[in-house]
Amino acid sequence: MIVVGLTGGIGSGKSTVAKLFEKWNVPIYIADIEAKNIMNTSETLQKKIIKNFGENSYKNRKLNREYLANIVFNDKKKLKLLNSIVHPEVFKHFEMFKEKYRQNSYIIYENAILFENKSDVLCNKIIVVTAPTEEKIRRVMDRDNCSREEVIARMNNQMSDAEKIKRGDFIIHNNNKMELEAEVFEIHKKMLQISEKNV
Structure with missing residues (x-):
């Protein structure tokens, strides 16, 4: 399995791309969603987060995302610390997911900070999704109901598209919905071919 x-x-538009792969019954692991689930359900993790970020990190035993985001997106050291606490648990969880779908030709591991947190070592191939900067800012402002400045602050904590493109095996330019579906299908076919060769 790849x-x-x-x-x-x-x-x-990673989520849009992930949904297109789902149409071909490809199992998708979305690291961000799984990380949030683990942060809400693991008592060990909750204790570590409260110890490092304060009692306000949780409200009624649920992660206080706004409070944590305000801390980590304005302080790279704090962001690094949070990632170092959460990611080992996500990796363990992902290993169980891999085991569950080991009969599949391939699975998708979706992670916004794949390179930043060295999760690329878990992958055999990597797809990088890009879009024009202004389009990305507009999408996030609409989706998260936040200011332009907040979006830019979050972007500044991520690796540039140019750097990601250098490291990717497949590049998807998310500008046009019809083209996007065709691009995803082409990659799907290639992955099935590679998987067959590896059997």
Whole structure:
């Protein structure tokens, strides 16, 4: 089974691309969603986060995302610390996901900070999704109901598209919905071919 990393900057449209792969019954692991689930359900993790970021990190035993985001997106050291606490648990969880779908030709591992947190080592191939900067900013402002400045602050904590493109095996330019579907289908066919050769 092949692990295909799916990454791209905030607002690039990774989730849209992931949904298109789902149409071909490809199992998708969305690291961000799984990380939030683990942060909400693991008592060990909750204790570590409260110890490092304060009691306000949780409200009624649920992660206080706004509070944490305000801390980590304005302080790269704090962001690094949070990632170092959460990511080992996500990696463990992902190993169980891989085991569950080991009969599949390939699975998708979607992670916005695939390169930044060295998750690319888990992947055999990597897809990078890009979109024009202004388009990304507009999408995130609409989606998260936040200011332009907040979006730019979050972008500044991520690796540039140019750097990601250098490291990717497949590049998807998310500008046009019809073209996007065709691009995803082409990659899907290639992954099935590679998987067959590896059997």
